[in-house]
Structures are given as C-alpha cells and as structure tokens.
Amino acid sequence: MAKWLPPMVLIILVPTTNLENDDGSCRRHLSVLNWPQITCTNVDNSFFQHFVASPNRTHWIKCTNCSLNVIDERTFNFLKNNVSYVELQASRIRTLKRLAFNKLFLLKYLNLRKNDIDYLEPKCFTGIKRLLHLDLSFNFLKILTNNIFSDMSNLDILNLNYNQLFYIQPYAFAGLVNLKYLYINHNDLKKLEDKMFRYLPNLKILYLEHNSIVEIHQNAFFNLKNLNFLYLNNNSINFLVQYNFKPLTSLIDLQLRLNNLTEIQVSSFNGLSNLRTLHLSNNNISIVKPYGFVGLDSLKVLDLVRNKFVLIDFSYFDKMENLEVLWLNNNSISTFEISYKSEVQNSLVILDLSFNNLSMFNYKLLYSKMPNIKEVVLEKNSMNCDFFTNMYNFLQDKNVTLCVSSHCNFNETVVYIDDICSEVYVTSTDHVYNSTDFSTDCSTNFFGSTVFMFIALSLALFC
Template sequence: MDTKIMGGLLWLFVSLNLGAALAIPYFNTTADFMKCSYGERGSLTATCVNANTTYFKSTPYRFDQLDETLVCSACNLKTLESGSFDISGNQIKNLQLSLSKIELLKQKAFVGLIFLRNLNMSHNFISSVYPGTFTGVKKIESIDLSYNNISVLSDDGFLELINLKDLNLAYNNIKTISSKAFNGLGNLVTLNLERNNITEISYTLSKLNHLQVLNLRNNQIEKLQGSEFTNLFSLLLLDLSLNKLNNPIIELYPNNTLKSLFMENNSIHNLSLEFLKGLHSLEILDLSHNAITDIQKATLLGLYHLRFLNISFNAITTFQTGVFTGLPYLELLNMSHNAISYGEITGVFSLHSLYALDLSHNKIPRLDYEALISRLPRLSYLRLEGNPLPCDLEEEMNTYFEADNFKFYLHDPYSNTKSCVLTPTKHSEKIIKETVPELDENRSAGMSGGEVAAVILLCIAYICLCLMFYVQYRTFQENRNQSPHRATSSVNLISAEDGRPGDEFLRE
C-alpha cells in the first residue's frame, strides 16, 4: 500500500514537473514574440515584430541615433493612443506602419517623434483623420495613407503639418472633401487622390499655392466649372483621367506653369472654345479614349508650347491640318483609332515642328502624301496601318522617299501579315488634298445672277454709245457735202495737174 502511494506521488510529481517544463517555453516564447531588433549593420533600421501600441514604450530596446527608420512588421496596433511612440531619446525619421491593422488615430498619436520626416500608414483600416492627430510632429514631409477606408476628409485634419510636401490618399473611399480639409498645407507639392469616389472639387484646393502634382485619376468627377484650379500657380501636372467629365472647362491664370494635362477615359464629346483657358505653358495633352467627334477651329489656340497631343480612340471623322497650325512646337500628334475617312490641307501656315504623325486604324482609303509633306516639312515618322489603303501605295511611297530618312508603316510592324485593298475603290480620289478657297470655287463654277445682270447692262450701254457715235458721224458727213468751199477744195486736192495733191490749195 505504501509502495502504491509512493508510486502515485512520484508519478504526480513527474507529471507536474513535465507540465511546468512544457509550459515554461510556451510563456517565454509568447513574451519574446514581441521584440525590436537592429537590422543589418549600417542599415540604420530597427524592426519591431508583432508589437502592440503599448510595447514601444515598454521595450528594453534602446532607440538611438542609429535607428533612423522604425519598421513595424505584422503588428497589431488597432488604435494608436496618444503618445504611443513617445520613446525617450529616439531620433526616428522614418516610421513604417503599413499592414499594421490600424483602425483609429487619436489626438497626439505621434507626439514624441520630434525628428519624424516620413510616415507610412498604407494598407490599414483607418476611416478618418481628426484634428490634432499630428500635434507635435511639425517636421513631417511625407505621409502615405493610401489603401485605407477614409470616406470624409474633415476640416483641419492636417493643420499642424506646415512642412508636409507629399500626401498620398489614393485608394480610399473618399466622397466628401470639406472646404478646410487642406488647411495648413501651404507647402504641399504632391497630392494623390487617385481611385476614390470624389464627385466635385469646388474650392477645396484654392490655398495649395505650392502644389505641383495633383492626381485625381479614377474618381467620379462629372463637372468642372473652370475655377477649381485657378489659384494653383505652381501646378505642373494635372491628372483627371478615368472620370466622368462631359464638357469640362479648365481655366488657369496666365502666369501658371502647367506642363502636363491628362484627361483620357472620360465622356468628352466636343472640344468647345471654352475648354482650355490660359494654359500657355502646356506641353503634353492627352484626350484619348473619349467620344470626341470634332475639334472646333481655335479650340487649341493659345497652347503655344504644346509638344505632344494624343487624341486617339475617339470618333473624329475629318483630319484638317489647319486645326493644328496654331501649335508651332507640336512634335507628336496621335490620331489613331478614330473614324477618319477624309482629310484636307487647310490654313496657311505649316506645322514646322511636327515629326511624328499617327493616323493608324482609321478609315482612310487613299493618301496624297506629297500634299501632306508640303505642310509637314519635318515629318519623318508616319503610321498608317489599319487603313483600307491600296496595295500599290507601299511601292509608290518607297520610291518617292528612297533618298530620305523617312519611316512610314502601312502594315503592323509587329506582325508578318499585310492588309491592303487590291483594287482602288470607286471613291479613289486622294484622301488628303489641298482645298481651293470658296470664292474661287464660285467663280470657276459660273457667275452669279447679279454678275450676269451687270454684264448685260454694260453691253446695252456699249451699243447705245456706238449708235450715238454713228448718228454724229452721219450728221457730220451731210454738213460737209452741203458746203461749197469744201467741195472746191476737195476737187482741187484730187485733180491737181502735177500729180501733187494739195498744190492748188496751197497756191490759194
């Protein structure tokens, strides 16, 4: 009996010790699972794994001048409380908190990071940025809040960030931008609002006087009244592509510096004279993938420095050189994938700078390349593939441009197949021709009714004048025959004996 009791006690003792032995590593492993460590030598980077918001101040890891960058890997921060990174003696300049399951930012969440320059909080679940969030971190220059759940940009959310230059709010769910949402961001250079649900801009951007890059790509903007960007004097690039713009008006003050404007993939039908105002510095304009059917004359007037114009993937039916002659620096013109079936050389001036023209994938049946070259003296690259052109045109153009460094494509350069029309169509006149002024056409076709009446009146007047002269002449002859002296003189002139008419008259 004592032996059994002793055996049971021994078994219980061993079991308890074994359990303790197994449990100790588990608790130690859990404690060690949240830790911060220095990266490779010279990287100036510290990495904290699986940390929560209370761990940064409690960790024994000493942040010093070697830890310029703090990376949070697989962290579970959820709510950033006030002073979450108030770490004594730290000199952190770059804070990487992406993929950290952040949902809420409380006031003064980053206080204590007095050296912070760059903050990345992308790929989290942040729904809003409230006033006071960035109190105490005025030196921040870049914030990345992309790929979150922000739906409203509240007033004064970034008020303290007077040195902020780059703000990325792309890939959120922003629908509303309050009128004072960007207060305090007077030095902002780049603003990325791509892929949101913004429907209007109004005057929310008017105080961003140093903004150079504005990305509004892939939103729900339908209207632009023309005054949304007038105060953006420093703007260099404006991206409005992939919106729902129909008949937009973009107006900037004459001293603006806008170089690039992207408006592809909208619903623009016509380019009115009000379309672009004051964009004298514009160099790149992309209007591809719209529904443009016509470009009114003088629409592009004033774009003196435009170099690249893309109007591909629209519904334009006519190509006229005169529409572009107000663009003295135009180098590249892309009008591919339209419905061009007719063209004419209009205007007086040539496009002296144009060296690349893309008319591929249209409905051009024939091309007067000689007339085209006459207005495009620098043209050296021409694309015509995807048009119903005659098969003999290639040989003809090869012969014509044999001595020139001129490249043209009548077929897809990346395909071995050739597509052309074997026999000319019944409308085989050359597609691009030089037009005759309207007045000359009227004259060659025939005189108007007014001109015919004038000619008839002129003829009647001439006949009357002739009759008057004839009557006068007859009267003069009759008077002459009735005068005796004149009769004698006349006989003497004709019957002189010495054969010298007039001697008798002289002797008298």
C-alpha cells in the same frame, strides 16, 4: 557628534517592455538605409507605452502584423528619442486620436498604409512639424476635414490612394505650403470643387486617376501656379469649360485618358502656354470647336488615339508652332481635310493615321503643310494599290518614311505594298499575257494569209 544616516533609496517598480521579449516580439538591426531599427511583431497598442529599448538611439521603428487599433498620445510616450521613421503598415489601426504622434518631434516618415482608418480626429498630426512623407493609402477615409494637416508645413509627399474619399472640405489642405506630391488615385471624388487646392502653392505633381470625377469647377486649380504634372485618367469627365486649366501656367504634362469627353470646347486649354504633352486618348471625341486647341504654344505631343473622329480638319492644329508628334490612330477617320489656307506646321515630325478608314487624301498638299515631316504611319486603312504606291514614291523622294506599323520598318512597308498590290499585279500580268498571245496569233494568221494570197496571185499571172 553628528549622526550619519544611510541615504534612502526609493525604488518604484514600473512594468516595462524589453527589447527581446520571451516571445521574441522585437529585435534591433540595421534598416535598409543602414540606420538603427527596431522591428516589433504581434504587439498591441499598449506595448510601446512601457517601451525601454532606448528609442533615443533608434532612427526607425517598424511594426509587423500588429494590433494597434487606436493610436493616442500615450502610445508613443517617449520623452527623449531620435525616431525619424515609423512604419505601422497593416497594423489594424482604426482611429488616430488627438496628438497621436506629438512625442515623435523628429519624425520625417510616417507609413500608415493598409490599415482600417476611416476617420482622422482633429489635431491627430499636431506636433510632427518636420514630417516630410505621410502615407495613408489603402485605408477607408471618406472625408478630409478642415485643417487636418495644418501642422505639417514641411510635408513633401502625401499619399491618399485607395481610400473612399468623396468629399474634401475647403480647408482640408490648409498649411501644406511645401507639399510637392499629392496622390488621390482610386477614390470616389465626383467633382473638383472651387479652389479646392488653393493652399498648395508649391505642388508639382497631382494624381487624381481612377475616381468618378464628372465635373471640374472653372476655378478648381486656382493657385496651382507651380504644378508640372496633372493626371486625370480613368474618370467620367464629359465637359471642359473655357479656361478650365488657365491657372496652371507651369503645367508640362496633362493626361485626360479614358474619360467621357465628346468634343473640345472653345479655349478648353487656353492658358497652358508651357504644356508639352496632352493626352486625350480613349475618349469619345468627334468634334473640335474653333480655337479648341488655342493657347498651346509649347505643345510637342498631341494624343488623340481611340476617339470617335470621322473627319479631321488640318486647321484644328493651327497655332501649334512647336507640335512634333500627332497621334490620330485608331479612330474612324475617312476624311482628312487640308485647306490651302491652313497654317504650315514646320515642327511636325511624326503623323500617325493608322487604323482608320482613309482611302485617299491630298498628300502633296499635306506635305506642303508639314515640310519637315519624317514619318507618316498609315497601317490598316482602305487605300488601293495605285494611291498608296504613288504616295509612297512621292514621300520617298522627299526623304519621308511611309510606315505601316509603329516600328516604322522599311522592309515592312515594302512587304505591305506587295500584299495590297499583288492582286492588281496578277490581274495586270494575266491581261498582258493574253494580249501577247492574241497579237502573236494575229501576226501568224496575217502571215499565213499573206503567203496564200501571194501564191494565188502568182499562179494567176503565169497562167
């Protein structure tokens, strides 16, 4: 008879981390998206290595006030999981090692902002091919090395704001073929290198504000044929070469506010055939070279506020057949030249010349060059009463509102006219009163003298 032996059971004791630790370090709840979430507080980088809180049923892991220091391939060693959102904000992370997140193969959102990361080890993002959003803002990155994002073909948003980036290697963005939004604000870039964005053919929005950019290579924007919005505000750009933006055939909005531009070169914006708004305010521009704005066939808004213009020639804006709004306020314009040869701007609706030094200009000729104008703003210039009131009456007859503020209120204009003409009216009125008194006195004296002479003549005849 066979002898039956009881089955042997091997029990291996492995240190584990429970969902609810004695110190209450983790808790399960619903995320803002109503998904299962585990939030852990005050844990270190070894904590998740022995994590048994059923991550396969969890979509979201969040770490608050943690001390993770180094993330490597053992940190999130989950064999099976459905984790798609990981938030490690302000977790004192210094280094991302090779394959740091490769076990999180369903990951779509990774937040690493406000850490101490100054270097990304090669292949640290390998294995997370489904990632859509990567936030590395508020770290200490100085260089982006080649192929660092090469395994992220589905990435949609990359946030690199508030780092210390001064150099981006030529192949740093390789692999990001579906990236739509790229944020590199508040870094230390000084030059946009040749073809540095070549691997971003589907990019829609590019933010490069608050850097130290001085120079833009002629081919810096090569292959950005789908870019719609480019923001270069708050840099030190002092020169634009011809055809600088030519590859950006889909660009709608270009912003170059608060730079050091002094003049608009020939064909600086040529090729931007779909551009709708161009913002050049707060530069030092005083000159527009011939054909400086050529190629802006679809432009609707041109912002030249707070520059150094003393003279404006209306011919600067030739060939802008769709221009609707022209902002020239807060310059030092004392001369507004309008030639009979200048092209007619049929589309222009708003012209703002406020806060300049204009005393007069040929407003009748100007109106003939912009026959569909609706508002002309002339607040704070040097125009006298007669000129301003004549212009006001002329434009009013043409159904054009002459404004003295950005609000363009009719009553404000009337009050303004009263103010600038008050002294003239007072002087004129005093003069009329004095003339009237004098004529009255004269007629009275003449009448008295006539009576006296008539009496004297009568006495002489009768005597």
